[in-house]
Amino acid sequence: KQEVTQIPAALSVPEGENLVLNCSFTDSAIYNLQWFRQDPGKGLTSLLLIQSSQREQTSGRLNASLDKSSGRSTLYIAASQPGDSATYLCAVRDPYNQGGKLIFGQGTELSVKP
Amino acid sequence: NAGVTQTPKFQVLKTGQSMTLQCAQDMNHEYMSWYRQDPGMGLRLIHYSVGAGITDQGEVPNGYNVSRSTTEDFPLRLLSAAPSQTSVYFCASGTGSYEQYFGPGTRLTVT
Numbered sequence: 001k002q003e004v005t006q007i008p009a010a011l012s013v014p015e016g017e018n019l020v021l022n023c024s025f026t027d028s029a030i031y032n033l034q035w036f037r038q039d040p041g042k043g044l045t046s047l048l049l050i051q052s053s054q055r056e057q058t059s060g061r062l063n064a065s066l067d068k069s070s071g072r073s074t075l076y077i078a079a080s081q082p083g084d085s086a087t088y089l090c091a092v093r094d095p096y097n098q099g100g101k102l103i104f105g106q107g108t109e110l111s112v113k114p
Numbered sequence: 115n116a117g118v119t120q121t122p123k124f125q126v127l128k129t130g131q132s133m134t135l136q137c138a139q140d141m142n143h144e145y146m147s148w149y150r151q152d153p154g155m156g157l158r159l160i161h162y163s164v165g166a167g168i169t170d171q172g173e174v175p176n177g178y179n180v181s182r183s184t185t186e187d188f189p190l191r192l193l194s195a196a197p198s199q200t201s202v203y204f205c206a207s208g209t210g211s212y213e214q215y216f217g218p219g220t221r222l223t224v225t
Contacts, residue, residue: 032212043118043204044216089157093212097162100145100212101172104157 002027004092006105013080014113021075021108023090028068031093034102035064035075038087047088048075080112116140118217120205126223127195135190135220137205143215145208146188147172148180150201151219157204163188195224 003026013019023033032051036044048057048064050073056065063076073090087109091102121136139146147162149172159172163182177199179191188207192199200223208214 034214036216043218044206046213046215049213091157100147100208100214101159101162102149102157102206102214106154106156 002030002092002094002103004090004103004105006088006090006108008108009106010109010111012111012113015080015082017080017112018076018078019080019110021077021088021090021110023073023075023105025071025073025092025103028071029095030068031095033064033066033073033090033092035062035073036089036091038089038107040086044089077110080110082112082114085110085112118205118207118215120203120217120220122220123218124221126225127192128225129195129197131195133192133195135192135203135205135222137188137190137217138186139188139205139207139215140186141207141209141215142185143207143209144185145212145214146182147206147208147214148178148188148190149204149206150174151204152201160190160203192222195222197224200224 005024034049035047050066061078066073087107089107091104094101118139144165148160149157151157161180163169203220205217206214
């Protein structure tokens with residue numbers, strides 16, 4: 001059974017720091033991996049989608065990498081800002097589910113201090 | 115585009131009552147799904163649909179029904195609400211590449 005783990009559960013950094021969020025998964029047979037951001041009391045905002053054949057994706061200050069063989073993905077945030085404070089979730093798509101089922105990690109709660 | 119919309123935003127039910135959570139998307143996505151989010155449990159799939167007229171169960175389907183009569187709408191029905199169904203419910207829709215987009219959520223409390 002696929003399991004997704006995100007460590008650490010919480011992270012606090014000063015503004016301007018570059019940081020890395022980690023996501024690991026137990027079964028390398030994934031269809032894709034998606035990173036989301038969730039603000040308190042809000043829905044999930046898609047940040048980056050990496051297909052299983054890709055190694056990385058970039059959007060602005062965000063860069064996500066994927067290493068299927070080791071079961072790991074990282075989300076790199078450059079020059080962090082207080083507005084980046086949120087919970088970051090990674091999710092892998094279950095390749096055995098026709099409906100695009102996502103299996104989520106528990107998230108990393110990021111706080112960027114001014 | 116409005117994206118994925120959900121109504122209501124908040125709801126309080128008494129045990130045994132029934133209700134329908136509404137979900138609509140205007141992106142012409144074939145894939146739609148319902149998740150619930152609970153502290154310590156993360157997000158779990160309730161039901162999903164791969165197109166109009168086609169639905170299937172996810173991880174935690176008991177106590178919920180769905181139907182998909184149009185591409186745009188995917189309502190979730192609670193048949194007889196229980197306190198264990200207190201949660202935040204998210205609807206999502208997905209593209210052919212399976213990128214998924216989530217609605218703002220419905221916070222449900224069952225007393």
